[in-house]
Amino acid sequence: MATVFTKIIDREIPAHIVAEDERYIAFLDIMPMALGHTLVVPKQEVDNIFDIEDEKFQDLLLFAKQVAKALQHAIPCVRVGMAVVGLEVPHAHIHLVPINKLEDINFSQKRSQASLETLVDV
Numbered sequence: 001m002a003t004v005f006t007k008i009i010d011r012e013i014p015a016h017i018v019a020e021d022e023r024y025i026a027f028l029d030i031m032p033m034a035l036g037h038t039l040v041v042p043k044q045e046v047d048n049i050f051d052i053e054d055e056k057f058q059d060l061l062l063f064a065k066q067v068a069k070a071l072q073h074a075i076p077c078v079r080v081g082m083a084v085v086g087l088e089v090p091h092a093h094i095h096l097v098p099i100n101k102l103e104d105i106n107f108s109q110k111r112s113q114a115s116l117e118t119l120v121d122v
Contacts, residue, residue: 003091005041019070023056024063026096033097034104036075040064040094049084049092064094071096081105 007013008027015027018038029037042060046052052060068080077098084094085107097105 003045003089005039005089005091005093006045009041009043019063019067021063024060026063026067029095033095033106034075034077034099036071036077036098038067038071038096040067040096042092046092047086047090049086049094052092060092060094064096068096071098083107 002010002012004013008015008017009025015030017025017027019026023044024040024042026038026040029039040060040063042052042056044052044056049057049060064082068082072080075098078100079098081097081099081104082094083097083105084092086092095105099105
């Protein structure tokens with residue numbers, strides 16, 4: 001069964017896509033910790049990020065770096081934090097979160113679902 005991320009990649013579920021190439025996609029998190037919270041996902045469905053082949057893993061990180069730089073340019077913040085948790089969806093992904101303090105990237109904080117209209121305002 002396809003993950004929710006695969007359904008986004010296949011355009012079965014709407015998402016605000018901010019970057020994409022033939023192997024990776026980045027889109028705004030529907031339950032953001034902060035304005036601009038972005039998920040970077042390989043198009044190949046792999047559950048554990050550390051199971052990705054070395055070259056593809058490096059390319060994923062380089063793609064995430066490009067997205068993070070664009071995100072920092074678009075959203076005023078001290079820096080863009082990066083996290084890999086891997087428990088939310090069984091499809092490898094990287095969280096990029098604009099942060100100003102450590103607490104801004106706290107995964108235990110309550111988050112509310114954002115509408116696509118809210119996400120597009122970024």
